[in-house]
Amino acid sequence: MLSRQTLRSVSAARHFSSSASRQTKVAVLGAGGGIGQPTSLLLKQNKLVTSLSLYDIRGAPGVAADVSHVDTASEVKGYAADQLDQALDGAEVIVIPAGVPRKPGMTRDDLFNTNASIVRDLATAIGRVAPKAHILVISNPVNSTVPIVASVLENLKVFDPRRLFGVTTLDVVRASRFLAGIAGTDPADTPVTVVGGHSGVTIVPLLSQSAVGKAVNGEAWEKLVYRIQYGGDEVVKAKDGAGSATLSMAYAAAKFTNQLLRALGGEKGVVAPTFVKSPLFETQGVDFFSTNVELGVNGVEKIHPLGPLSAEEEKLIEACLPELKKNIAKGQSFVSSS
Numbered sequence: 001m002l003s004r005q006t007l008r009s010v011s012a013a014r015h016f017s018s019s020a021s022r023q024t025k026v027a028v029l030g031a032g033g034g035i036g037q038p039t040s041l042l043l044k045q046n047k048l049v050t051s052l053s054l055y056d057i058r059g060a061p062g063v064a065a066d067v068s069h070v071d072t073a074s075e076v077k078g079y080a081a082d083q084l085d086q087a088l089d090g091a092e093v094i095v096i097p098a099g100v101p102r103k104p105g106m107t108r109d110d111l112f113n114t115n116a117s118i119v120r121d122l123a124t125a126i127g128r129v130a131p132k133a134h135i136l137v138i139s140n141p142v143n144s145t146v147p148i149v150a151s152v153l154e155n156l157k158v159f160d161p162r163r164l165f166g167v168t169t170l171d172v173v174r175a176s177r178f179l180a181g182i183a184g185t186d187p188a189d190t191p192v193t194v195v196g197g198h199s200g201v202t203i204v205p206l207l208s209q210s211a212v213g214k215a216v217n218g219e220a221w222e223k224l225v226y227r228i229q230y231g232g233d234e235v236v237k238a239k240d241g242a243g244s245a246t247l248s249m250a251y252a253a254a255k256f257t258n259q260l261l262r263a264l265g266g267e268k269g270v271v272a273p274t275f276v277k278s279p280l281f282e283t284q285g286v287d288f289f290s291t292n293v294e295l296g297v298n299g300v301e302k303i304h305p306l307g308p309l310s311a312e313e314e315k316l317i318e319a320c321l322p323e324l325k326k327n328i329a330k331g332q333s334f335v336s337s338s
């Protein structure tokens with residue numbers, strides 16, 4: 001009879017060999033940019049990625065040549081502006097950081113006029129060439145760009161809500177880091193659930209659900225919530241016109257992509273925060289919402305409920321919903337009118 005430990009090693013080996021033998025092509029659209037370059041580098045280090053396809057309207061072949069020298073097994077190819085279809089062909093996961101970033105004084109919504117059409121056009125190509133791909137949207141304003149992708153795919157009759165994700169991981173990364181900074185804990189042991197959307201008041205940290213966070217009250221709580229909601233502004237201000245978060249965002253993108261790849265490879269119990277088509281506030285006209293989501297072989301497997309909220313958090317949700325509804329509707333009507 002096999003010991004429990006032997007069984008565990010056999011099952012780990014099986015899991016390893018099944019994920020190692022999976023062929024997973026990941027495409028990065030906007031790979032030449034501030035987020036795209038470090039994200040590509042981090043994905044090159046991920047063993048679950050077997051092929052990396054780097055596309056940008058500028059500079060992707062150079063980034064690909066550079067990243068391809070990293071001594072991991074995956075293949076890397078770069079594609080120029082007129083090679084989008086080749087870049088997408090066979091991609092199982094597509095990460096989109098294409099588009100302009102903020103400058104000081106701008107809101108994420110101020111990026112809409114430029115980024116909406118970039119995201120719409122990329123989504124149109126994805127719907128045609130890689131309709132079964134899992135799409136991870138980073139381009140801002142996420143609250144509107146995710147609905148744009150959904151509407152484009154709906155029009156093409158290939159929308160599967162299980163495979164579309166707004167990347168809100170950076171909010172959770174920040175929340176954990178900022179709370180740990182106050183409490184003197186290790187961020188790894190200080191998880192914070194953040195729900196809603198990805199801009200200002202739509203970012204709602206649920207500190208009362210955290211063993212460490214529930215001890216933060218009054219003015220300290222207000223300051224912490226504000227810092228989590230407006231963490232992006234800190235970076236925009238510090239970069240002083242040179243863009244917004246790129247390195248912490250690449251870290252967050254690589255983290256979420258890895259969680260998704262693990263789930264697609266059959267690992268059970270992978271739970272990650274992400275902005276998805278969600279039933280949670282549908283009756284109030286809010287079709288997309290970020291919460292913890294259990295990921296599985298088909299993408300979104302189960303959307304977690306919000307859980308218990310404090311009175312203050314109820315108020316944050318009340319402030320979040322109308323803004324989020326407006327942002328979502330703006331994305332949807334952009335597609336219906338274009």
Ligand SMILES: NC(=O)C1=CN([C@@H]2O[C@H](COP(=O)(O)OP(=O)(O)OC[C@H]3O[C@@H](n4cnc5c(N)ncnc54)[C@H](O)[C@@H]3O)[C@@H](O)[C@H]2O)C=CC1
Pocket residue numbers: 029030031032033034035036055056057058097098099100101102111115118122137138139140141142167168169170171198243244245246249
């Ligand atoms: N979801 C989130 O948490 C975060 C989102 N962002 C957003 O990510 C986006 C990218 O930011 P950065 O990388 O700093 O900007 P960047 O300007 O450094 O890079 C953007 C890249 O997109 C490329 N691009 C433009 N149009 C394209 C198209 N049609 N197809 C392919 N590539 C195209 C550009 O050539 C450029 O290389 C911005 O919209 C920013 O607001 C930034 C930080 C966090």
Ligand SMILES: O=C([O-])CC(=O)C(=O)O
Pocket residue numbers: 101102108140170231232233235236244245
């Ligand atoms: O603040 C920005 O414009 C970029 C972003 O989304 C973030 O850093 O969270």
